[in-house]
Amino acid sequence: MTINRRLQLHALPVGTVLLAAFILWYLLAFALNASGVIDRVLAPRGPWTSGDLIYASLNASRPLLPAPHQLMVDIWNSITGWPVTSPRTLLLHTWVTASAALTGFAMGVVLGVLLAICIVHSRTLDKALMPWIVASQTIPVLAIAPIVLIILGSVGITGLLPKATIAMYLCFFPVTIATVQGLRSPQKMEMELVYTYAARRLDTFWMVRLPSSLPYLFPAFRVAIASGLVGTMVAELPTGAQAGLGARLLTGSYYGNTLQIWSALVMASLLGLFLTGLVTLTERLVIRQRKGA
Amino acid sequence: MKTKAIPGTFFVVSAFVLAVLALIQLSLMPHAVPALSANALLLVVTTLLACSTRRLCSTLFAVSLAVSAAWLISLPYHALSTAVLALLAMVSVQRLAQASTPAGAVAALLGLWFILFWQILVTGYAVPQVILPAPIDILAALVDSMSLLAGDLVQTVVKSVLIGYLLGCGLGIGVALLIDRVPFLQRGLLPVASLTSTIPLVGVAPIAVMWFGFDWPSKAAVVILVTFFPALVSTLAGLKASGKLEQELMYCYAATPRQRLLMLRLPAALPFIFSALKVNATLALITAIVAEYFGSPTAGLGFRISTESARMHMPVVWSAILVSSLAGSLIYALLVRLDRRVNFWHPSLRGDAAAK
């Protein structure tokens, strides 16, 4: 289906679902905030109407669930209200998280692809390593994140690299699995064809294996970068991390600043969408080049 | 194809050279531990045994390698001997891979060697426990804190993870079945649900704590949220997966929509559903543990990890991690077995059977 057709087909349903979600959000915000608002804001003031209640619960200062407009205002303020280099601005935190996630992603892709190439070309490594790579995902790395940071911190490595390392650990797995699958995907006949041309292993790799693995790589890249983002945010949690969206989440929860928590979460979601969008864009460019050729 | 030289010739030769060097060095050292020299001699013998691939030699090689490895752990650290052992270890892994062994045997051997060298190197270089404890210390900590970790396991896995996982996946599959007859909602929800996989949903943990309190319900809530979307997306994809001819077949028999669902579309969707269930299992465990970093009562694996690492009790931390990965692997292995039983007919699972 062409892009236009797809947009047409999905625009209305998606729009309806989002609108319904929006309305639900407002209703929920009212429901959750109402009692707290009654106690803290309205009761001390004296008699109040239902209109007062609605207005107050949708504009509470410490809401259990901020209304969408509150959130948008807060995000806007967080971005524009401070100079770009100030530690209070949301943009800085977003940039810190994004840069660590992207670095980790790049490292993870390199590691993953290299591992996959080794595994595909060596039976020993295949039998010995693959089970461990699969098992590595049962180790809750996110759980180890604090330790890794402490260890690296005690050795003197702080800042971006430890977070990127954790992101890398989360990224390399989907990349490895998908690359192995992709490199092994050429049909027997294609491989035999190249064999009859007396192709060296290197030629086979460049001409057959690598191109046929591309369709497998990009979905994995999407998963990888989303995981990398989560990893980076969790790596920012241990106290000691001062910047980044994860840190914002944590400080928000410590000080009960719910708006801060929510804005950080929304920014993280937007960042996630943006990063996966980047991957999809790269995919379109690369695949389009191939299809056009 | 050309006959290959005995695999790992390079390793064997260099191992031999180093072993001889080690022996010479030890005999020249005035206050060397005699056991080390004996061990070095054993290593030389092992290298010689490695030169042949005949059955008897291979078995003797394995035995002598195992003996020298076990012995070397108890001896004071000696760099050359350890290097020889490392080379021979690589040879053993290679040999095992060449032979037709059950899946996992090679990986298990690699794992054993890894733990062995971890132990030797960490004690040998006196790495502080803060950075990396030795396997033996981790094991000791595990035994010591067994009851504590058991309680954590129940708190995290049994309560948060299992309940959250079952509810989340159940809801995901349920909603998919509900909107099965409403293409409009499918077209609306599917893009939205796919997109949520790109956002770090674990970040709602502090909000869940705010809403549901510190105890396990808030963690379970996050797990439900995280597992819901993959289950929904996969079930929807699976329900669309039945072939055109199969659907026409059911049409020819005038099957009711319910019959079509139960007899054709649901069995055809099960491979997809199971792949989501497997992914969700590890996801649920990690989410629950991370969610506990944001606030937890005095139990839980995540709680244990964060508090003990703040107190620098690293062996306990590592044993907690070991427990969680064991739990995760067990759950995953169970799901894989269930998958094999239910989806035995699927070409991907059938392929292995046909090859045997």
Place this chain on the structure above:
Amino acid sequence: MYAPTSAVVTLKPTASTARPAIKVNQANVIYPAADQPVHALKDINLTIRQGEFVSFIGPSGCGKTTLLRAIADLEPITSGEVLVNDMTPSEARQAGAYGYVFQAPVLLPWRTVLMNVMLPLQIQGVPPERCDEIAREQLARVGLKGFEKKFPWQLSGGMQQRVSIARALGFEPKILMMDEPFGALDELTRDNLNQQLQQLWFNAQRTMVFVTHSISEAVYLSTKIVVMSPRPGRIVKVIDSPLPAQRTLDIRDTPAFLQLAAEVREALVEGHHDH
């Protein structure tokens, strides 16, 4: 092979005394397309009587499959009328008046061979013990006794297609429709299955409608051959077969057979030149 029946079977009546099982009146099937609508079937008029074995034959795109699918309610008719046992195709489908065999076996891989044959019976609500009984009977009839517990992927292509036929016969429909069922099989298997099918028909006097692009298959199996040609899809000629009802594979060397085959070939060529 299969269990031979003991009943003495009389030659089926070829004359118009038999009731029409399928009637097609001025049927047209037109697909809308980007530049120009595709006239898949144009003004089809055809009567198939009970007990006949009719083959549709023609080159690709002549509409033979479309015509079969239209009769089976798998394709909508743009104009005209199709009657199956004096019912609309939709009613006939709901009543289980016919069995349909696709080009591929279309067996559900998670069901055993026996369960696959039981599928239509389960859908129609036949009690389980009866389902089991009928399914076993049908499998024996196509010569697959002993394979009940196997799975489809453990059988060869020819055997899978036989299961598919057994399944279609499950509720003993008076009409059996088959869309190039043996197209994907090798010649020897094809010959074998052709012979079995021919005898299945002969023993039960079912109405069979069969789509093929093989002249020898059409001539061997049928009592009536409908030659079609494409663009637009239409019937060129309807040929009645003079061959006896009971046949073996040797009949393919007789002069009567060869003459009929030549007639069919001529009609095909004629249809090819006609536009």
